[in-house]
Amino acid sequence: MNDLAHLRRSLDGDLVAPGHPDYDTARRPVDPAHQDARPRFVIRCASAADVARGLAYARDTGTPVVPRGGGHCFSGRSSTTGIVLDLQRLRDIAFDGDRAEVGAGARLAQVYTALHARGRTIPAGCGATVGIAGLALGGGIGLLGRVHGLTSDRLVAARVVLADGRTVDCDAEREPDLFWALRGAGGGQFGVVVSLAFDTVPEPIATRFALRWRRPPHADLIAAWQEWAPDAPDAVTADLALGEEAVLFGASLLDEATTRELLQGFCDAVGAAPEADVQGGMPFHRLKRSFEDLDAPSGAIPRSRSAFFSRPLRPATIDALTAALSGGRRLNFTAMGGAYGRVPADATAFAHRGERFMLQLVAPTADPWLDASWAAAYAESSKRVYPNFPDLRLEDWPTAYHGANLDRLRAVKRRYDPDRCFAFPQSL
Numbered sequence: 001m002n003d004l005a006h007l008r009r010s011l012d013g014d015l016v017a018p019g020h021p022d023y024d025t026a027r028r029p030v031d032p033a034h035q036d037a038r039p040r041f042v043i044r045c046a047s048a049a050d051v052a053r054g055l056a057y058a059r060d061t062g063t064p065v066v067p068r069g070g071g072h073c074f075s076g077r078s079s080t081t082g083i084v085l086d087l088q089r090l091r092d093i094a095f096d097g098d099r100a101e102v103g104a105g106a107r108l109a110q111v112y113t114a115l116h117a118r119g120r121t122i123p124a125g126c127g128a129t130v131g132i133a134g135l136a137l138g139g140g141i142g143l144l145g146r147v148h149g150l151t152s153d154r155l156v157a158a159r160v161v162l163a164d165g166r167t168v169d170c171d172a173e174r175e176p177d178l179f180w181a182l183r184g185a186g187g188g189q190f191g192v193v194v195s196l197a198f199d200t201v202p203e204p205i206a207t208r209f210a211l212r213w214r215r216p217p218h219a220d221l222i223a224a225w226q227e228w229a230p231d232a233p234d235a236v237t238a239d240l241a242l243g244e245e246a247v248l249f250g251a252s253l254l255d256e257a258t259t260r261e262l263l264q265g266f267c268d269a270v271g272a273a274p275e276a277d278v279q280g281g282m283p284f285h286r287l288k289r290s291f292e293d294l295d296a297p298s299g300a301i302p303r304s305r306s307a308f309f310s311r312p313l314r315p316a317t318i319d320a321l322t323a324a325l326s327g328g329r330r331l332n333f334t335a336m337g338g339a340y341g342r343v344p345a346d347a348t349a350f351a352h353r354g355e356r357f358m359l360q361l362v363a364p365t366a367d368p369w370l371d372a373s374w375a376a377a378y379a380e381s382s383k384r385v386y387p388n389f390p391d392l393r394l395e396d397w398p399t400a401y402h403g404a405n406l407d408r409l410r411a412v413k414r415r416y417d418p419d420r421c422f423a424f425p426q427s428l
């Protein structure tokens with residue numbers, strides 16, 4: 001009989017229900033916008049078997065269930081009124097040569113640190129507490145991506161507990177459709193990943209740069225950036241964050257002098273000199289850590305909407321977007337191109353290969369600027385949206401997230417999760 005007492009006794013980890021002293025901590029995801037959800041209970045899974053036990057209970061009782069890695073999902077997909085399968089305890093990292101076997105509960109800072117100890121790294125994001133599983137299952141964009149591709153492009157295998165309780169290993173040969181679908185469709189769709197194997201890359205020595213304009217010429221910066229950054233050498237990733245101030249920041253695998261020359265070219269095109277902080281010879285993990293505060297959650301995660309672009313924004317649109325950049329409103333431009341675009345769009349589930357850049361608009365909750373400005377930008381975009389930046393207000397979300405890969409993804413979903421055990425708003 002699969003009653004709660006039996007489930008509790010059978011676990012390698014533990015079960016945290018209302019009344020448990022840890023309930024309030026265990027139930028909460030990172031984003032305050034989703035912290036009201038009160039799950040029936042949280043299983044702090046200590047093994048793949050715990051995941052299977054939790055899924056069996058959910059199946060037998062018809063209780064909704066979601067996996068949680070780092071708990072950063074913008075739209076609260078790792079929260080539920082049912083069962084949260086918390087994977088934080090599954091965070092061991094082991095090595096087989098240059099291949100790293102990473103527990104699905106590991107956070108990015110832990111992954112970088114463990115890889116650094118071996119002189120290795122992976123292309124991945126900046127947020128220290130972001131979960132490696134949530135990041136990789138939706139793609140994974142970061143400062144080495146223009147050289148080495150998405151985090152999911154370095155994924156070579158995964159162990160997954162399926163809705164029916166079976167644990168399967170998938171890679172290019174075993175369960176290849178599942179492996180294809182795990183690389184970029186977004187987390188929580190096909191099963192609960194318990195470990196991920198990555199083909200790591202040597203940790204580079206890099207040049208770090210941060211150029212700051214205190215009174216930025218917003219329109220000139222965007223106009224120059226969108227022509228330059230997506231076509232810069234792959235070794236250079238320069239992202240642009242615009243608010244009341246503007247910062248061009250990133251990493252270059254070129255030496256300091258060459259990097260300075262490239263940045264000077266950009267500043268000449270802008271026509272305004274910044275305060276420049278350029279430091280060569282920096283081990284990549286240090287560079288990465290130095291940028292953590294740029295996107296670390298500090299209490300509230302503001303609202304954001306985003307889109308990919310394969311062509312530049314028109315001057316009139318730039319003027320409209322930058323007309324009122326004050327009071328916490330921000331435009332974050334992320335350079336794509338390079339290695340991101342060298343993988344065919346149907347080779348993995350990540351459908352956004354030919355894009356030049358991503359624009360994320362950020363604003364305080366309830367600021368009407370966000371929807372109006374996003375709509376103006378979206379009209380000129382590729383109408384494609386990064387699955388790791390889910391947006392509940394998107395109307396055309398199936399094609400926006402999955403493009404031409406949608407039909408194949410739906411077929412994989414039918415095969416691996418026929419009863420839709422894993423379901424959330426905007427799931428496949």
Ligand SMILES: Cc1cc2nc3c(=O)[nH]c(=O)nc-3n(C[C@H](O)[C@H](O)[C@H](O)COP(=O)(O)OP(=O)(O)OC[C@H]3O[C@@H](n4cnc5c(N)ncnc54)[C@H](O)[C@@H]3O)c2cc1C
Pocket residue numbers: 029066067068069070071072073074077078087104124125126127129130131132133134135137138139140141142186187188189191192193194295296297301388389
């Ligand atoms: C501060 C911050 C910084 C960020 N920086 C970057 C960045 O630099 N680059 C970038 O590409 N993205 C970035 N993101 C977006 C990030 O990639 C997504 O929010 C990602 O989904 C977070 O994963 P998580 O495990 O932390 O979140 P969670 O909320 O735990 O999970 C996200 C989704 O994946 C599912 N999931 C989690 N673990 C598993 C698992 N083991 N098996 C199956 N499904 C699972 C969840 O159910 C949920 O649907 C950032 C987000 C934040 C809040």
